[in-house]
Amino acid sequence: MIVASSKPFQEIKQMLSGFKKVCVLGCGSCVTICHTGGEKQVIELAAQLRLSAKLEGREVEVIEDSTLRQCEWEFIEDIREVIQDCDAVLSIACGIGVQYMAERFPKIRVFPGLNTTFMGGPTEQGIFWERCAGCGNCILGTTGGLCPVSRCAKSLLNGPCGGSQNGKCEVSQETPCVWHQIYDQLDTQRLLATMETIVPPKDWTTGMENHPRKMILEHLVMKK
Amino acid sequence: MTVTNTCVTFDKKINEEAPCILACPIRQDARDYVQLIARGRFSEAFRLVRERNPLPAACGRICTHPCETKCRRNSTDAPIAIAWLKRVLGDNFSEETRKITTEKYPEKIAIIGAGPAGLAAANDLALFGYSCTIFESNSTPGGMLRMGVPPYRLPRKTIDNDVEFIKKLGVEIQYNTTFGADITFASLKEDGFSAVFIGIGLIESRTLNIEGVQLGGVLKGISFLNEVNTTGSARIGKNVLVIGGGAVAMDCARTALRLKSHKVSVACLESRKEMPTTDFEIEEAVHEGVVLYNSVGPKRIVGKDGKVAGLETLRVKHVFDEQKRFNPAFYEGSESVIEADTIILAIGQASNLSFLKGQDGIQITRGGTIVVNPATFSTSVHGIYAGGDIVLGRGTMTESMAQGKKAAIAIHNALRNTAIKDEKWAEKPAVPEVLPSRISFIKKEQKQEMPVMPLEERLNSFDEVELGFRLNEAVKEAQRCMNCGAGALVDDNLCVGCLTCVRVCPFEVPEIKRGDTTAYIDGDCQSCGLCIVECPAKAISFKTPLEDCGRDALEAVFQEKFIQGVKPLIINFYCQYGVYYEDTIDAIDDAFFSHVRRVGVLGLGKVDPSLYLKAFELGAHGVVVTACKDDICHFCKDREWVERRTKFASQLLGGLGMEPGRLRTHFVSSQNGKEVLELALRMVEDMKNLSSGQS
Incomplete structure (x- = not known):
């Protein structure tokens, strides 16, 4: 899933300064699951905005709503009525949702309440780790199911580097060295010999070097 | 009638009701x-109890x-002392809060007998809007509650x-009016009554067909109790033997003790475990001697000399035969005599149907x-209904009330040609037993003991x-309740x-079963509310509107x-579980607190x-x-969540530039003690001293 973190409140406040009627809009999928853009966070952020306005003696109306997914035209169309009188929408969806909102409602200012950070998942309640870089050319089959592109600080394809110390990355002692983990995993699978194979340079054009990417499923595309 | 003020939200997946509610004949x-x-x-x-129960104070004492x-x-x-909690309400509260209908129907209903069935029928019919008259042969109301149940209970x-309370609804009671003598079906019809409900109970004591029952000193249980209950005395000897093993037998025995008999015994066919009354009543009788x-x-x-001298008994082989029918068998040659100068027969009651003549x-x-008819309580004669012991044979107070209530609905339906139903009686599955693997997670909590009069005074x-419980004891006891069937509910759409x-x-408790896409919370939910707060989609709520998680109070x-x-202005969010933790309440709620309000x-x-x-x-x-500190936390795990949530809320407030001291958490x-008082007052002083901010 897409993981996003909350923007500092001061930044949000600054973005919204001067607006009299603001809708805080949550998204019911990835960012709900990562506890930054769900209904609960809508309530909390709206309460913060109201309280902030009260403390500063400003008059601001803050309304609260959510959609199932902000990255679907049909779902965001459902909230047209809710936001039509608003000066601004604070979308606490990922960057995709914010853009969908901005595109669908060009007359309303749409601001991001989150910083979209990575694709990953919870390893335990409240802790999320990056697991995929969207490189467009998956090699997990050769690395024991652990992704060196997203989990190695250098995205090395032939690791580990000399900075791997006691199973940790030299960049951060909190970060496990994924190449150490890959070694252990391949050992468990009796595939250590594959560590000897030198992986040639990767074609990065399938990944983030080639924006914007597009996918077409011909069999599903409908004539307009 | 249909009561809707405690509407429980059920979904199709968990349409389960609390077993305590399903077990109650009136679905209290x-x-x-x-x-x-x-x-x-x-x-x-109290209002909630009174809506379904016309006799809460009595029910809180003698209900089984x-x-x-x-x-x-x-x-x-141990189970919650549900009946004793009802008694607290009946004893201490009397606020008239019933919604009395403004609709008045022209029909008059006659109720025969002011016992539990008749009073319940009259109560509910009056609430429907009918004028009811109860005809009672005694000079006081209550039926067997007054005739049979001793005042010490x-x-x-x-x-x-x-x-x-029932009379306030407009129900009239005509005392000293015996059905069959003073009034008849014909006279009631002449007087314009549209329907009759017979709830006359079983007023005769059964007798034994054995040698010696005609002797002086042989008394009938109900007559004996009625005499004592009415006059305060009865002629009995110093060595009383009660025959019978039910509630009436226990009442006779304990009543005899209070009339200063030297020895009071109870002889019954049943073994101790088979006796047809509650353990509590037997234990109290034995406790009293x-x-x-x-x-x-x-x-x-x-x-001897025409008077009772004792009871010759046989040892019982079995009371019930293999088909579980009452069919006692005895050991031959096992005769022995229990000496007594008075014998009270408490082996059951019988009806007196003389009123049916003509x-x-x-x-x-x-x-x-x-x-x-078991659905409508209509007899074989149109317009005549019956309920209570005269139908049940041997029933409980609540069973009788249930029949009175059901008959009231049936009478209304017949007179108005409607088909209303009381949804509370709808068939629903009960919340199943607690899963054994979860029992260890639930904190054991001591049941409150009922304060009793010392034995030497009784x-x-x-x-x-x-x-009766004091109010704080009642709260402590009630707080043991697991809120079965009304815990957290997941909205599948959210x-x-x-x-x-x-x-x-x-x-x-919650799980996402294989193949499901949403969480499922079963009846073992303890209503701690952690999942409700933490759910990022706000998809979980309590099934009853009773629990608002502090919002309404704030x-x-x-x-x-x-x-x-x-x-x-300081708001003190506090845990109600901790309020009555101590027996002595300092009642800081009542203290003059100009700056603090409590939620x-x-x-x-x-x-x-x-x-x-x-x-x-x-x-x-x-x-x-x-x-609350860990050792008194009802849910055992709240502390860590309270800590991390107030820390989180402090961060949010910090983001607004508010001083960190404005939100404080203490365990x-x-x-209700001085500690809370001091913490609140300290905060008041600190807030006064804060130069910036709102104050």
Whole structure:
């Protein structure tokens, strides 16, 4: 899933300064699951905005709503009525949702309440780790199911580097060295010999070097 | 009638009802009034009880409480004292809160007998809008409650209080009016009554067909009790033997003790475990000095000079045969004699159907009870209904009330040509037993003992033995309730299957079953509320509107006149479980607190951090959260959640530039002690000293 973190409140406040009627809009999928853009966070952020306005003696109306997914035209169309009188929408969806909102409602200012950070998942309640870089050319089959592109600080394809110390990355002692983990995993699978194979340079054009990417499923595309 | 003020939201997946409610013949909302008491909301609890129960004070004393037998707390320690909690309400509250219908129907209904069935029928019919007249042969109301139940178990004042409440609905009671003699079916018809409900009970004592029953000193149980209950005395000897093993036998024995008999014994066919009354009644009788002779059958009453001298008995082989029918068998040659100068027969009651003379067509059973349609309580004669012991044969007070209530609906339906139903009686599955693997997670909590009159004082009078809970004892007892069937409910339309509830529940209740996309919370939910707060999709809520997680209480604070002028204003969120932890209450609620308002929640794990922000938004200058220390935490795990939530809320407030000291959390031993008082007052002083901010 897409993981996003909350923007500092001061930044949000600054973005919204001067607006009299603001809708805080949550998204019911990835960012709900990562506890930054769900209904609960809508309530909390709206309460913060109201309280902030009260403390500063400003008059601001803050309304609260959510959609199932902000990255679907049909779902965001459902909230047209809710936001039509608003000066601004604070979308606490990922960057995709914010853009969908901005595109669908060009007359309303749409601001991001989150910083979209990575694709990953919870390893335990409240802790999320990056697991995929969207490189467009998956090699997990050769690395024991652990992704060196997203989990190695250098995205090395032939690791580990000399900075791997006691199973940790030299960049951060909190970060496990994924190449150490890959070694252990391949050992468990009796595939250590594959560590000897030198992986040639990767074609990065399938990944983030080639924006914007597009996918077409011909069999599903409908004539307009 | 249909009562809707405790609407429980059921979904198709968990249409389960609390076993305590299903076990009750009148489907009293046991769980809900217990939950209201747990929050100290006594008046609302009383109102709820009174809506279904016309005799709450009496019911709280002598009900056989099948609700407690079925209470799911049996699996962890001991059942909730549901009946005693109802008694607290009936004894201490009398606020008239019923919704009396403005609709008045022209039909008059005659009720025969002012016992539990008749009073219940009259109560409900009056609430429908009918004018009811109860015809009672005695000079006082209550039926068997007054004739049969001794005052030390059921003080007469409590019956009178309950009946007064019914009379306030406009129900008229004509005393000293015997059906069959003073009035008849024909006279009632002439007087314009459209329907008759017969609830005359079983007023005759059964007798034994053995040698010696005609001897002087042989008394009938109900007649004996009635005499004592009416006049305060009866002629009995110094060595009394009661024959019978039921509730009436226990009442006779304990009554005889109070009339200063030297020795009182009870002889019955049944073994101790088979006796057809509650353990509690037997234990109380034995405690007071009654001697039990179990598994003995009466062979003959031994006489001397025309008076009773004893009972010759045979040892019982078995009371019930292989088909479980009552068919006692005895050991031959096992005769022995229990000496006695008085024998009281308490082996059951029988009907007196003399009132049926001249009224053909009312079908009766071989046992002398009236045959009714089990759905409508209509007899075989149109317009004549019956219920209570005259139909049941041997029933309980609540079974009789249930029949009266059901008959009331049937009479209304027949007169108005409608088909209304009381949804409370709808068939529903019961919340199953607590899963054994979860029992260890549920904190064991001591059941409150009923305060009783000391033994040495009891036998000197007919004063009530059980003294009743004090209000704080009632709250403590009610707080043991697990809120079965009204816990957390997942809205499948909102759940995103994030697993948060599965991970945070301290009782390991929620799960996402294989193939499902949403969480499922079963009946073992303990209502701690952690999942409700943590759910990022706000897909979980409590099934009853009873639990608002502190929102209403907070809003109520700001409804207060001139509250915005209070500076500084401190809101104290506190755990209601900790309020009555100590026996002595300092009652800081009552103390003059110009700057502090309290918001109680049954477990602070239910409080969303956004509510702390809301308090500031509404006008508070400081919030002090007082949570219970680990050792007294009802849910055992609230502390860590309270800590991390207030830390999180502090961060949110910090983001607004508010001083960190405006939201404080403390863990205290009692929510009503000096500690809370000092913490709140310290905060008031600190807020006064804060130069910046709102104050």
